[in-house]
Amino acid sequence: MVISLCLALVTYVPLLWLVREADGVPDPVERDLLMRQEASRQTGGLLTLTPAEKRLDAYLHQLKEQEMSAAHFPPALHFFKAKHLIQKSTIFKLLQEMPKGGALHVHSSSMVSAEWLVKNVTYRPNCYICFTWDNSVRFLFSDRQPFPRWDCFYWQLLETLRSRIGDNAGFDNSLIQHLTLFTEDPNGEYPNQNVVWEKFEKAFIAATGLITHAPVLKDYFHQGLEELYADNVMYLEVRSSLCRTYELDGTIHDRIWTLKTFQQTTQNFIKDHPDFLGVRIIVSVNRALTVVEVKAAVKETIQLKKDFPDVIAGFDMVGRESSGSTLWYFREALSLPAQMGVSLPYFFHAGETDDEGTAVDQNILDALLFNTSRIGHGYALAHHPVAKELSRKRNVAVELCPISNQVLKLVSDLRNHPAAVLMSEGHPMVISSDDPSLFGTTGLSYDFYEAFVGIGGLKANLGTLKELAVNSIRYSSMSTALKDAALVSWRKKWDAFISKNS
Ligand SMILES: *[C@@H]1O[C@H](CO)[C@@H](O)[C@H](O)[C@H]1NC(C)=O
Ligand SMILES: *[C@@H]1O[C@H](CO)[C@@H](O)[C@H](O)[C@H]1NC(C)=O
Ligand SMILES: [Zn+2]
Numbered sequence: 001m002v003i004s005l006c007l008a009l010v011t012y013v014p015l016l017w018l019v020r021e022a023d024g025v026p027d028p029v030e031r032d033l034l035m036r037q038e039a040s041r042q043t044g045g046l047l048t049l050t051p052a053e054k055r056l057d058a059y060l061h062q063l064k065e066q067e068m069s070a071a072h073f074p075p076a077l078h079f080f081k082a083k084h085l086i087q088k089s090t091i092f093k094l095l096q097e098m099p100k101g102g103a104l105h106v107h108s109s110s111m112v113s114a115e116w117l118v119k120n121v122t123y124r125p126n127c128y129i130c131f132t133w134d135n136s137v138r139f140l141f142s143d144r145q146p147f148p149r150w151d152c153f154y155w156q157l158l159e160t161l162r163s164r165i166g167d168n169a170g171f172d173n174s175l176i177q178h179l180t181l182f183t184e185d186p187n188g189e190y191p192n193q194n195v196v197w198e199k200f201e202k203a204f205i206a207a208t209g210l211i212t213h214a215p216v217l218k219d220y221f222h223q224g225l226e227e228l229y230a231d232n233v234m235y236l237e238v239r240s241s242l243c244r245t246y247e248l249d250g251t252i253h254d255r256i257w258t259l260k261t262f263q264q265t266t267q268n269f270i271k272d273h274p275d276f277l278g279v280r281i282i283v284s285v286n287r288a289l290t291v292v293e294v295k296a297a298v299k300e301t302i303q304l305k306k307d308f309p310d311v312i313a314g315f316d317m318v319g320r321e322s323s324g325s326t327l328w329y330f331r332e333a334l335s336l337p338a339q340m341g342v343s344l345p346y347f348f349h350a351g352e353t354d355d356e357g358t359a360v361d362q363n364i365l366d367a368l369l370f371n372t373s374r375i376g377h378g379y380a381l382a383h384h385p386v387a388k389e390l391s392r393k394r395n396v397a398v399e400l401c402p403i404s405n406q407v408l409k410l411v412s413d414l415r416n417h418p419a420a421v422l423m424s425e426g427h428p429m430v431i432s433s434d435d436p437s438l439f440g441t442t443g444l445s446y447d448f449y450e451a452f453v454g455i456g457g458l459k460a461n462l463g464t465l466k467e468l469a470v471n472s473i474r475y476s477s478m479s480t481a482l483k484d485a486a487l488v489s490w491r492k493k494w495d496a497f498i499s500k501n502s
Contacts, residue, residue, distance in 0.1 A: 043423050043456075044463030052502040057462035059502075063091050064458055075414040075454020079403045080186045083440060086449055094501060095445045095452070098465060099493035101472035101486075102235030102277070103228055103444055105376055105399035105432035107284070107318070108262075109204060109211055111224040111238065114179035114437050118172050121210045121220070126248055128155040136202045137178045139209035141216070143248045178206045181407055182440040193409045197320050200408070203438055214245040214253055214261075221265045225276070227436075229269075231443020232493070235277040235486065237477060238262075239284040239316055239347075259304065263311050275493075277486050280313040280477055282347045287317045287324025294333040302337060302344050313477035314345030314373065321352050326359045327366040334370050345477060346372040351380030354410050374399055374430075374475060379410055381427075382418035388427070397428035397475035402450040403441060404434035414454035423456050423464070430472045466494070 039045055049057055067073065067089060074082035074089070086092050121127070128140045130152035138152050146155040165171050176182075181199055183189045190196035211220055228236060240262070242255040259281065266279040283304065285297045298315060305312040317327065327334065327348060337344040350367035353360045361380050364387045368375075375381065378398035381388055391398070400419050411417050422429060431451050433444055441447065448468070452460050473486045 038424075039459065041424065041426050042459060042464065043426050043429060044461065044465070044467030045426055047463040047466060049461075049463055050498070052498050053462055053466075055502040056498060060091060060094070060462060061458070063089075064453060067091065067453060068458065073454075075450050078186045078412065079406055079439065079441075079446070079450070080182055080184070083446070086446060089449065089453075091453060092445060092449050095448045095465075096231060096443070097501070098445075098448075098497055099232050099234065099469060099490055100431075100444050100448060101233070101469040101490055102237065102430075102476050103233050103432050104237045104374065104430050104472055104476060105401055105434055106236065106238055107435055108221070108224075108238045108240035109207060109243075110435035110437040112220055112227065112437055113442055114176045114207075114440075116223055117179055117207060117210055117220075117437070118175045120223075121216050122158055122172075122175060124216070125159070127158045127210075129158050129161065130155045134202075137175070137206050139206070141209075141213040141246075141248055142250070179203050179437065180440055181438050186407070190409065196407065196409055197323075200435075200438060201320075207437070208243070212243050212245045214247050214257070217245050217258065217261055218265055221262055222269060225266070225269045225279070227442045228444075229273055229276060231445050233444055234275060234490065234493075235473070235476065235478075236279045237282055237313055237347075238279060239282045239318060241284050241286070241318075242281070256304075259308060259311065263308070275489060277478075277482075277489065279311075281311055282313050282316050282477075284316045284318040286319040287321065287326075287330075288319055291330055291333055294330050295336060298333050298336050298344065302340070302342055305344060314347050316347045316349060316376065318349055321349065321360045321363060322355070322358070327363050327370065328359075331366075346370055347374050347376065347477075348372045349376035350378060351375065351384070352377040352405075352408075352410070353380055356380065356383060368394070368396065372396060373477065377401060377405065378422075379405055379418060382421040388422075392427055395428055395475070397430050397471060398422060399430055399432050400447075400451060400455075401432050401434040402447050402455060403439050406450075407439050414450050415457065417455045419451070420455050420457070423451075423460065426467075428471065428475060429468065430475055431468055469494070 072085060074085045122139065126141050126143060128142055128146055130138045132138060132151050140146050140155065162168060162171060180203060181196065190199065210216060242258045244255060245253045245258055262279060262281060270276050270278065283301045285294060301312065301315045317330065327350065348367040351361065351364040355361060364375065364378060364381055364384050368387055368390045374397045375391060376399050381391065381398060402414055402417060405411055405417065406414055431444060431447050433441055433447050436442055452465060456464055469490065473483055473490060476483065478486060
């Protein structure tokens with residue numbers, strides 16, 4: 001059967017041009033035109049590549065073909081199983097070198113690797129630890145033995161505990177386990193979304209006592225910027241609740257202190273790294289709060305934005321969408337800026353769900369009704385045709401965080417991520433990392449890898465990468481003047497990257 005088919009094809013080919021209409025074989029010229037039309041619609045599809053860019057593109061294409069035909073294709077695997085394969089990938093190494101622009105969806109409490117928290121922060125003096133009844137940990141810096149708390153009966157000085165155990169490597173690994181989701185057996189350990197989200201929230205709480213210690217916060221934020229910079233990310237929009245911080249003697253600093261610390265640390269960082277473009281903050285509150293609390297937070301953020309216009313980008317609601325309330329539930333709070341006649345840009349997480357038709361699924365449309373500037377995740381967007389049209393028309397970019405979506409169990413094989421549809425249509429989009437410390441990533445390169453190789457597939461090309469990087473500046477909250485300067489600076493890096501690698 002196979003042989004006769006092949007023969008049939010061979011005899012067909014020379015005839016194609018002569019009899020194509022008569023025998024019903026579509027016109028190959030027309031076919032070619034359609035294929036090019038489709039390719040032009042994808043992210044970056046309208047960019048014209050320079051000869052040097054074309055050479056690098058051809059190389060990337062060839063590398064991608066090789067990776068796709070390997071026994072284990074990383075985007076098809078859980079990231080925890082794929083990470084070491086990705087690290088070996090030549091495409092990944094190129095992505096690390098590529099100037100990626102800005103990271104627009106990262107949470108401040110999960111932006112630094114857990115390894116740094118354990119190896120650096122927990123080795124500082126006066127650090128106490130306590131093990132909770134539900135197999136989690138709490139940390140506290142204190143100049144005296146801390147009092148028992150509702151969640152912690154017995155605090156031990158870490159230094160003493162470490163010397164008693166006598167196995168720093170093993171002990172540190174166990175601490176790292178408490179601060180990330182990483183495990184050798186993700187599918188066994190996290191059978192469903194509830195289990196993985198429970199661990200996710202526990203890890204957040206465990207890190208709090210370390211990060212909110214005032215002297216640590218400065219170094220922590222600096223380290224976060226170092227990790228982004230090392231991955232060729234030049235700008236950050238960080239979501240933060242601006243937690244209050246504490247000193248060794250129990251003194252508490254207010255949220256303005258935290259904001260100013262971010263601001264000063266950024267300024268210091270730019271002194272040492274003049275090509276870093278800056279940080280802006282998206283003030284975030286948990287969607288588990290009440291309407292009254294969110295109203296207060298919105299008002300406070302309006303004031304903060306007035307007092308720190310260069311630092312505050314806007315407002316967002318965070319936390320698991322299906323556990324907290326919907327945007328519509330908070331409508332009275334979220335319409336306050338419009339009622340007061342002031343501007344407070346929104347950057348809503350919305351549609352981080354695979355439950356179609358639920359109230360959470362409707363968050364996307366509501367985010368757009370509240371004039372959101374971008375959509376965090378927008379995992380559900382592909383099946384909301386009206387929301388999709390609106391988001392495209394208004395240039396509201398989707399912040400795609402592939403590894404987050406996979407680890408939090410919305411999709412297992414990243415080739416099946418719904419953003420494949422959005423990418424093939426050139427929907428406004430940026431790539432980000434969400435919670436790098438929890439997922440075991442640093443910078444944006446891992447997420448770029450998954451988006452470029454897995455979600456975009458063979459047809460995503462260097463133009464796609466270029467457009468995604470430019471998008472991160474275009475769809476940022478920077479002023480037009482800053483965006484122009486940022487694009488000039490990015491462009492220089494891009495040209496250097498191309499000439500080095502083509
Ligand atoms: C921890 O980080 C700080 C600031 O980045 C650095 O000065 C210090 O030497 C580090 N300490 C350890 C123990 O690694
Ligand atoms: C959204 O924008 C429209 C058009 O500019 C405006 O009329 C409306 O009040 C805005 N809605 C909110 C909730 O800000
Ligand atoms: Zn997020």
